[in-house]
Amino acid sequence: xxxxxxxxxxxxxxxxxxxxxxxxxxxxxxxxxxxxxxxxxxxxxxxxxxxxxxxxxxxxxxxxxxxxxxxxxxxxxxxxxxxxxxxxxxxxxxxxxxxxxxxxxxxxxxxxxxxxxxxxxxxxxxxxxxxxxxxxxxxxxxxxxxxxxxxxxxxxxxxxxxxxxxxxxxxxxxxxxxxxxxxxxxxxxxxxxxxxxxxxxxxxxxxxxxxxxxxxxxxxxxxxxxxxxxxxxxxxxxxxxxxxxxxxxxxxxxxxxxxxxxxxxxxxxxxx
Amino acid sequence: xxxxxxxxxxxxxxxxxxxxxxxxxxxxxxxxxxxxxxxxxxxxxxxxxxxxxxxxxxxxxxxxxxxxxxxxxxxxxxxxxxxxxxxxxxxxxxxxxxxxxxxxxxxxxxxxxxxxxxxxxxxxxxxxxxxxxxxxxxxxxxxxxxxxxxxxxxxxxxxxxxxxxxxxxxxxxxxxxxxxxxxxxxxxxxxxxxxxxxxxxxxxxxxxxxxxxxxxxxxxxxxxxxxxxxxxxxxxxxxxxxxxxxxxxxxxxxxxxxxxxxxxxxxxxxxxxxxxxxxxxxxxxxxxxxxxxxxxxxxxxxxxxxxxxxx
Numbered sequence: 001x002x003x004x005x006x007x008x009x010x011x012x013x014x015x016x017x018x019x020x021x022x023x024x025x026x027x028x029x030x031x032x033x034x035x036x037x038x039x040x041x042x043x044x045x046x047x048x049x050x051x052x053x054x055x056x057x058x059x060x061x062x063x064x065x066x067x068x069x070x071x072x073x074x075x076x077x078x079x080x081x082x083x084x085x086x087x088x089x090x091x092x093x094x095x096x097x098x099x100x101x102x103x104x105x106x107x108x109x110x111x112x113x114x115x116x117x118x119x120x121x122x123x124x125x126x127x128x129x130x131x132x133x134x135x136x137x138x139x140x141x142x143x144x145x146x147x148x149x150x151x152x153x154x155x156x157x158x159x160x161x162x163x164x165x166x167x168x169x170x171x172x173x174x175x176x177x178x179x180x181x182x183x184x185x186x187x188x189x190x191x192x193x194x195x196x197x198x199x200x201x202x203x204x205x206x207x208x209x210x211x212x213x214x215x216x217x218x219x220x221x222x223x224x225x226x227x228x229x230x231x232x233x234x235x236x237x238x239x240x241x242x243x244x245x246x247x248x249x250x251x252x253x254x255x256x257x258x259x260x261x262x263x264x265x266x267x268x269x270x271x272x
Numbered sequence: 273x274x275x276x277x278x279x280x281x282x283x284x285x286x287x288x289x290x291x292x293x294x295x296x297x298x299x300x301x302x303x304x305x306x307x308x309x310x311x312x313x314x315x316x317x318x319x320x321x322x323x324x325x326x327x328x329x330x331x332x333x334x335x336x337x338x339x340x341x342x343x344x345x346x347x348x349x350x351x352x353x354x355x356x357x358x359x360x361x362x363x364x365x366x367x368x369x370x371x372x373x374x375x376x377x378x379x380x381x382x383x384x385x386x387x388x389x390x391x392x393x394x395x396x397x398x399x400x401x402x403x404x405x406x407x408x409x410x411x412x413x414x415x416x417x418x419x420x421x422x423x424x425x426x427x428x429x430x431x432x433x434x435x436x437x438x439x440x441x442x443x444x445x446x447x448x449x450x451x452x453x454x455x456x457x458x459x460x461x462x463x464x465x466x467x468x469x470x471x472x473x474x475x476x477x478x479x480x481x482x483x484x485x486x487x488x489x490x491x492x493x494x495x496x497x498x499x500x501x502x503x504x505x506x507x508x509x510x511x512x513x514x515x516x517x518x519x520x521x522x523x524x525x526x527x528x529x530x531x532x533x534x535x536x537x538x539x540x541x542x543x544x545x546x547x548x549x550x551x552x553x554x555x556x557x558x559x560x561x562x563x564x565x566x567x568x569x570x571x572x573x574x575x576x577x578x579x580x581x582x583x
Contacts, residue, residue: 009376009380010387012376013377013380013388013391016373016377016395017391019451020394020395020397020398021394022420023409024397024398026413026420027409027413030412038418039418042418042419042423043413043419043420044420044423044424045423080309084306084310085306087298087302087305088302088303088306088307090298090302091299091300091302091303092303094297094298095297095298095300095302095303097300100300100303103300103303103307106307106310108564109561109564110310110315111508112560112561112563112564113318113557113560113561114508114511114512114533114556114560116512116533116536116537116553116556117318117533117536117556117557117560118317118318118321118553118557119537119540119553120321120324120540120549120550121316121318121320121321121324121550122317124320125312125313125317140309140313141313143313144309144310144312144313144314145313145314147309147310147314151306176297176302180298204402205402205403205404207402207403207404207515212541223402223404223405226404227404227408227518227519229408230408230411230519237415237418241408241409241412243408244401244408244409247401247402247405248400248401248402251400252400255396255400259393263396263459266459267459267460267462267463269501
């Protein structure tokens with residue numbers, strides 16, 4: 001029975017392919033044609049001529065700088081999240097007593113804090129720390145708000161490690177630091193990778209923190225750059241969509257070269 | 273809030289070390305740097321927003337305590353009621369559209385057939401775009417004169433100006449959010465469906481159960497935990513929908529798609545009434561906490577910590 005092809009599902013999948021594919025085709029198509037042919041043919045028509053001018057317009061506006069800022073923010077966010085959440089998860093999973101459960105509950109509670117709800121006091125704090133209009137003003141809050149999910153995912157992975165392995169290391173007289181380095185981190189790599197992917201995507205997707213915490217050209221991130229383009233190039237739709245396309249290139253590169261880790265990482269967010 | 277966690281952390285740290293003579297177990301000190309960091313950027317602001325909701329603050333001078341004045345205004349504010357209803361409608365719409373499609377797609381793509389693998393790789397693509405990019409793209413694609421509605425009007429019921437009406441704007445917000453996030457939820461279900469033991473299906477086959485029967489009697493019950501996780505992401509994401517609203521409809525037409533976070537943003541950063549905006553934010557915080565407590569109850573994360581004792 002299981003080998004009988006499921007035609008109904010196959011048909012539904014093709015419908016979904018159109019739902020995903022048609023807008024993406026319109027995006028590519030529009031970004032690659034001059035404005036005059038876009039207004040004539042619309043987003044779905046075959047382009048009468050192809051051009052790189054839209055990409056050049058976007059490059060000249062400084063968009064590559066915004067992309068670079070986004071990459072910096074994502075990298076720093078991942079580094080901070082992992083540096084803080086791996087030890088926390090280790091303490092939560094292997095430490096004893098109510099205090100460790102308390103820490104875990106605290107981060108469970110943290111899951112419920114939407115960044116939107118606390119943006120006003122955060123704005124005040126970032127100002128007081130002198131971080132307004134710096135990339136750190138975006139990185140630090142983004143990292144903090146990625147921590148609850150990361151702690152859940154990483155500690156979930158660490159719980160899978162069998163107690164016998166810990167006992168073997170304890171018999172060797174290994175200190176917590178060595179246990180973490182030689183046992184816990186290697187065996188919970190997939191959980192750590194998931195947390196890293198999740199934090200990177202949070203930073204990548206981040207819109208509210210850059211919107212509130214930065215204002216100048218030098219600290220602009222790609223998402224905010226797109227937002228500003230809407231008012232700048234509102235009429236030049238092909239250039240706008242070229243910018244949309246370019247904003248996806250770095251992560252598309254990750255997808256092409258490390259699809260498995262990206263996909264498995266995201267899948268891991270759902271747990272077992 | 274910060275001092276509370278501080279006390280919690282320091283005192284029992286030594287107690288834990290004393291209780292664990294075997295060595296090799298990490299003390300609470302391991303969690304302290306992360307806790308402090310989290311406290312400064314998440315817990316202190318949480319207390320801060322409650323305090324600011326009791327103040328008048330224009331963003332420049334220092335906040336002035338004014339008691340419950342923001343809250344009396346809050347409970348008489350028709351715009352808040354409207355924003356709450358719209359936030360709820362968007363959230364329910366998103367769940368109603370995304371959950372069934374992503375369950376079906378996820379189960380389908382869990383099969384190891386070659387064509388399914390290829391199509392799944394395409395289905396993943398919207399996830400590569402940020403919310404901002406997705407919204408900017410769709411705003412152009414929904415343009416009444418040059419976008420998709422002008423070319424394939426039968427799909428839009430003949431009404432090309434989708435974003436010109438409240439129903440159209442809400443439908444567009446749900447559709448675009450679903451377009452972007454169904455791939456993510458599909459992945460969750462795909463991963464979960466692959467962990468369902470094959471023997472269950474073999475047993476069902478022997479019992480003569482068909483494909484549909486197996487789906488409802490085996491697949492769906494086995495996906496229960498993933499459903500809770502996925503739905504929670506949708507609920508919290510729905511409560512906090514902000515960037516998609518700002519970029520796709522800008523809360524309009526008029527205030528027809530103004531959600532709670534969007535109203536909060538406008539009150540704070542457009543009209544500089546940070547005190548009143550904090551009252552809205554506090555309300556949002558309460559809603560989100562309620563939703564999350566429900567999640568904890570349903571998923572039994574608490575029980576997972578309980579198993580620690582046995583280790």
